[in-house]
Amino acid sequence: MSALELRNLVKSFGGLRVTADVNLDVAPGERRLIIGPNGAGKTTLFNLIAGELRPDGGSIRLFGEDITRLPCRSRPHRGLARTYQIITLFPRETLLRNVILSLLGLSPLRWNPVLLLRRQKALFAEARAALERVGLDRIAERPLAETSYGERRRVEIAMALAQQPRLLLLDEPFAGLSIDERKDVQRLLLAIPREVTVVMIEHDMDVALDLADRITLMHFGEIIIEGTRAEVVAHPRTREVYLGE
Amino acid sequence: MSRWIALALALVALATVPWWVVNGYYVNIVSQILIYAILALGLNVLVGYAGLVSLGHAGLFGVACYTVAWFVAAGWGQLAAALFALAMIIATSAVFAVLSLRATGIGFLMITLAIGQILWGLAYRWIGVTGGDNGINVPSRPAPFGLSLTFSRPFYFFVLVVFLVAVAAMAVLIRSPFGASLKGTRDQPRRMTALGYNVWLIRFVAFLFSGFWSGVAGVLFCYYNQFVSPNVLALSSSAEALLMVISGGTGTLLGPIAGAALVVVMKNVASAYIERWNLVLGAIFVAIVIFMPEGLVPGSVRLWRWAWSLRRGPRAAAALRTGGGSAG
Amino acid sequence: MNLWLLLAVNSIAFGGLLFLLSAGFSLIFGLMRIPNLTHGSFFMLGAYLGVSFLAMGLNLWLAALASAAAMALIGGGIERLLLRRLGGQELAQVLVTLGLSFMIADLCLMQWGGDPIPIDTPPHLRGALPIFSIVFPTYRLVIVIIAVVIAAALWLMLERTRLGAMIRAGVDDAPMARVTGIRVSRLFTIVFCLGAALAGFAGVIGGPILSVYPGLDADMLPLALIVVILGGTGSLLGALLGSLIIGFLYNFGQALFPELAYIILFLPMLLILLVRPQGLFGRHAP
Numbered sequence: 001m002s003a004l005e006l007r008n009l010v011k012s013f014g015g016l017r018v019t020a021d022v023n024l025d026v027a028p029g030e031r032r033l034i035i036g037p038n039g040a041g042k043t044t045l046f047n048l049i050a051g052e053l054r055p056d057g058g059s060i061r062l063f064g065e066d067i068t069r070l071p072c073r074s075r076p077h078r079g080l081a082r083t084y085q086i087i088t089l090f091p092r093e094t095l096l097r098n099v100i101l102s103l104l105g106l107s108p109l110r111w112n113p114v115l116l117l118r119r120q121k122a123l124f125a126e127a128r129a130a131l132e133r134v135g136l137d138r139i140a141e142r143p144l145a146e147t148s149y150g151e152r153r154r155v156e157i158a159m160a161l162a163q164q165p166r167l168l169l170l171d172e173p174f175a176g177l178s179i180d181e182r183k184d185v186q187r188l189l190l191a192i193p194r195e196v197t198v199v200m201i202e203h204d205m206d207v208a209l210d211l212a213d214r215i216t217l218m219h220f221g222e223i224i225i226e227g228t229r230a231e232v233v234a235h236p237r238t239r240e241v242y243l244g245e
Numbered sequence: 246m247s248r249w250i251a252l253a254l255a256l257v258a259l260a261t262v263p264w265w266v267v268n269g270y271y272v273n274i275v276s277q278i279l280i281y282a283i284l285a286l287g288l289n290v291l292v293g294y295a296g297l298v299s300l301g302h303a304g305l306f307g308v309a310c311y312t313v314a315w316f317v318a319a320g321w322g323q324l325a326a327a328l329f330a331l332a333m334i335i336a337t338s339a340v341f342a343v344l345s346l347r348a349t350g351i352g353f354l355m356i357t358l359a360i361g362q363i364l365w366g367l368a369y370r371w372i373g374v375t376g377g378d379n380g381i382n383v384p385s386r387p388a389p390f391g392l393s394l395t396f397s398r399p400f401y402f403f404v405l406v407v408f409l410v411a412v413a414a415m416a417v418l419i420r421s422p423f424g425a426s427l428k429g430t431r432d433q434p435r436r437m438t439a440l441g442y443n444v445w446l447i448r449f450v451a452f453l454f455s456g457f458w459s460g461v462a463g464v465l466f467c468y469y470n471q472f473v474s475p476n477v478l479a480l481s482s483s484a485e486a487l488l489m490v491i492s493g494g495t496g497t498l499l500g501p502i503a504g505a506a507l508v509v510v511m512k513n514v515a516s517a518y519i520e521r522w523n524l525v526l527g528a529i530f531v532a533i534v535i536f537m538p539e540g541l542v543p544g545s546v547r548l549w550r551w552a553w554s555l556r557r558g559p560r561a562a563a564a565l566r567t568g569g570g571s572a573g
Numbered sequence: 574m575n576l577w578l579l580l581a582v583n584s585i586a587f588g589g590l591l592f593l594l595s596a597g598f599s600l601i602f603g604l605m606r607i608p609n610l611t612h613g614s615f616f617m618l619g620a621y622l623g624v625s626f627l628a629m630g631l632n633l634w635l636a637a638l639a640s641a642a643a644m645a646l647i648g649g650g651i652e653r654l655l656l657r658r659l660g661g662q663e664l665a666q667v668l669v670t671l672g673l674s675f676m677i678a679d680l681c682l683m684q685w686g687g688d689p690i691p692i693d694t695p696p697h698l699r700g701a702l703p704i705f706s707i708v709f710p711t712y713r714l715v716i717v718i719i720a721v722v723i724a725a726a727l728w729l730m731l732e733r734t735r736l737g738a739m740i741r742a743g744v745d746d747a748p749m750a751r752v753t754g755i756r757v758s759r760l761f762t763i764v765f766c767l768g769a770a771l772a773g774f775a776g777v778i779g780g781p782i783l784s785v786y787p788g789l790d791a792d793m794l795p796l797a798l799i800v801v802i803l804g805g806t807g808s809l810l811g812a813l814l815g816s817l818i819i820g821f822l823y824n825f826g827q828a829l830f831p832e833l834a835y836i837i838l839f840l841p842m843l844l845i846l847l848v849r850p851q852g853l854f855g856r857h858a859p
Contacts, residue, residue, distance in 0.1 A: 092432065359798075359846065526675050
C-alpha cells in the first residue's frame with residue numbers, strides 16, 4: 001500500500017490546466033523530491049493533497065484511505081501535515097505557544113472553554129520536547145516575532161512533526177535561508193524517523209538531493225520523469241526542462 | 246503581584262460605589278456603564294478575539310430587550326421572561342452567525358449591518374408586537390429572592406453581580422484552550438485549518454458566546470430603563486457599541502470596560518454641557534481610528550511608558566518609541 | 574390616474590435618483606473596496622447646501638450643480654486628509670466613514686435645524702404631461718431623463734476615456750494596476766470626489782420629491798448599500814438595474830406591506846450576499 005497515491009488528478013483554473021492527469025505513488029517511509037521550474041504546478045499539487053483545493057477529477061489516497069472529498073481540516077487528523085513556502089505562524093505568540101497550537105489542533109482539548117491553558121503541564125512538556133528536537137528549546141519563551149527566519153522555519157517543522165504525521169509535505173523548506181540555516185534544516189530533515197513519509201518540493205538541488213530517495217520532475221502540471229536520484233539527474237529531459245527546449 | 250492588588254482595589258471600589266458616589270443619579274450612571282461594559286465585552290469576543298467586526302450587535306442587545314419587555318408587559322413572571330429572552334438571544338445569535346459567517350472582513354461587516362437593520366425595521370414597523378415608535382413600557386423590575394430593585398442602590402448591586410460573572414466568564418474563556426484556538430483563527434485562519442481546527446465552528450461558537458452576553462446586557466438594560474424603543478436597535482447604537490470596544494482597546498479585558506465608561510460618561514454627563522452628542526461621538530471615533538488604533542487603554546499605556554522613560558533620558562525614550570511597537 | 578401606474582412612475586423616478594446616489598457608491602466600493610458609510614450623509618449635506626443656494630436666489634439646477642461642486646471638494650478633502658492615511662486598512666477606512674457620517678449629521682442639524690425643509694419643484698415643471706393618453710408627473714419624468722443622461726455620460730467616461738480605462742483597471746485589480754504605473758491613489762481621490770458630487774447633485778434634485786430632513790442620510794444609505802450589493806460593486810449596469818429593482822420594491826413595498834417594508838428591502842440584499850456575494854454584475858465579493 002502506498003503512503004500517498006494520486007490517480008488521474010486534474011485541476012484547472014478557468015482555461016488553464018494547472019494539474020494535468022497526475023499519477024503518483026509514494027511508498028511508506030520514502031523521501032520523495034518534487035522538482036520542476038516555476039509554474040510547473042508543484043505547490044498546486046500540494047494544495048490539492050492537503051485539501052485547500054478541490055480537484056476537478058481524479059483521486060487521492062492516504063495509506064489506502066480515499067481522502068479526495070475529505071475537508072482540509074480533517075486531513076491532519078488522518079496523519080497529514082504540511083509546511084508552507086512562506087512561513088505563516090503566529091508572531092504575537094511565543095515559540096512554545098506556537099507549538100501548543102499545533103498540538104491542540106488534534107486534541108479534543110481545543111474545544112474546552114473552562115480549563116486554564118497555562119496549567120496543562122503535559123501539553124507544555126510535549127511542546128518543549130518538540131522544540132528540543134529542532135534545537136530551539138533554549139528560546140522557547142521568546143516571541144516568534146523576535147526570531148530569525150531560519151529559526152521560524154525550524155519552529156514550523158517542529159509544529160508539523162509535533163502532530164506525529166504519517167505523511168509530511170514540505171513546500172520549499174530551504175527558501176529564504178542562509179547557507180548555515182540550510183545546513184541546520186537539512187540536518188533536521190535527515191533526522192526525521194522513517195515512520196514519517198516525506199514529500200518535498202525544492203528548487204535548491206544542492207541541499208535537496210541528499211534527502212531524496214526518488215525524484216519526480218514536473219512541468220506544466222504534468223509529471224515528465226520519475227525515478228531514482230541517479231536516473232533523474234542523468235536523464236536528458238531534465239536538462240531540457242530546466243534550460244528550455 | 247501588583248496586578249492582583251490592582252484587581253482587589255478595583256473590586257473594593259466597585260463594591261462601595263453607592264457610598265462614595267453619593268448621588269443616586271450618578272450611581273445609575275455607573276450601573277449603565279456596567280451594563281454597556283457587558284455589551285462591549287461580548288462584542289469584543291468577536292472583534293478582538295475572533296477578528297470579526299460586527300455592526301449589528303445592537304440587534305442582539307435589542308432582541309433581548311424587547312423580548313423581556315414584551316413578556317413582562319404581557320403579564321408573565323419576571324424569571325420566565327428573562328429565561329425566554331436568553332433562549333431567544335441564543336437562537337437569534339445562531340441565525341445571525343450562520344448568515345454572517347458566510348464571509349469575513351468587510352463582507353461580515355455588511356451582513357451584520359444588514360441583519361441589524363432588518364431587526365431595527367421589524368422593531369419600527371411591526372407595530373402590533375413592538376408598538377413601533379411608541380415602544381414598550383415595562384411596569385416593574387424583577388425582585389430576585391424578594392429583594393426590590395426599584396431604587397438605584399440595590400439595582401446597582403444586582404448589575405454588579407452580573408457584571409462580575411460576565412468578566413469572570415470572559416477571563417476564563419480567553420485563557421482556555423478554546424480561547425487560544427479562537428485567537429489562532431483571528432491571526433492565521435488558513436494555517437489553523439491546516440493544523441486540524443474547524444475554523445467556521447470555532448467562530449460560530451464564539452458568536453453564540455458573544456451574542457449571549459450582549460443579550461444579557463440587553464435584559465439588564467430593559468430592567469434599567471423600563472422602556473424599550475426601536476432606537477435601541479439603530480445603526481448608531483451598533484456604532485456606539487463598536488466605539489466602546491475600539492476606543493478602549495480590543496486586546497484586553499479592561500479595554501471594552503474603559504471604552505464603555507468613556508462613551509456612557511460622555512453621553513450622559515457631557516451632553517448636559519455639549520449639545521451635539523453625535524458630533525462628539527463621530528469625532529472621537531475618527532480620531533481613535535486614525536491616531537490610536539490600538540485603543541485608549543493600550544495607547545495610554547504606551548504613552549505612559551514613554552513619558553515615564555523620559556525621566557531616564559531622551560535616548561531611552563527614543564529606544565522605547567522605536568522598539569516598543571515591533572513585538573506587538 | 575391609476576394608482577399602480579402612478580406607483581410605477583414614482584418607482585422609476587425614485588430608481589433614477591437612487592442610481593445617481595448608487596453609481597458613485599458602487600465605483601467607490603469597487604475601486605477602494607470599502608462601503609462608504611458617509612455616502613448617505615453626502616446626499617443629505619448636498620440637499621441642505623442646495624436649500625441654502627436656493628435661498629440665495631439660484632434656481633434648482635444651478636443649486637444642484639453648485640452643491641455637486643461643493644460636495645466634490647468636501648469628498649476630496651475627506652479622501653486625501655483622512656482615508657489616505659489609512660491606505661490599505663479597509664476596515665479602518667469604513668469605521669472612519671461611519672464616524673464622519675455621525676459628524677455630518679449633527680453639523681447639518683446644527684446649521685439647518687430639525688424641521689423638514691421642502692424644496693419647491695421648479696415652476697415650469699409642475700403639473701403633468703400627457704403621453705400615450707397617460708398623464709405623467711412632469712418633474713419625475715425630468716428626473717428619469719437626467720438619470721439616463723448621466724448614466725450614459727458615466728458609461729461613456731468609463732468605456733471610452735483613458736480615465737475610465739484606468740478606473741476599470743483599478744476596479745479589476747488595484748495592486749496590479751499600480752504596478753503597471755497607474756496612479757491609483759489619484760484615482761481614489763477622483764472617484765471619491767465624483768461619488769460625492771453625484772450624491773450631492775441627487776440630493777438637491779431629489780428635494781422636490783423627498784424634501785430635506787434630519788435622518789435623510791440614514792434613509793438613503795441603506796438603499797444605496799442594497800442597490801450596490803444587488804447589482805454588484807463597480808458595475809454601472811448593476812447600479813442601474815439594482816436602482817430600478819429597489820425603486821420598485823421600496824415604493825410598492827411601502828404601499829402594500831408597510832409593516833414589512835424594511836424586510837422586503839433588505840431580504841434580497843441578504844440573499845444575494847449569501848448566495849452570490851459579488852452581486853448580479855460585480856467582479857469581486859466584498
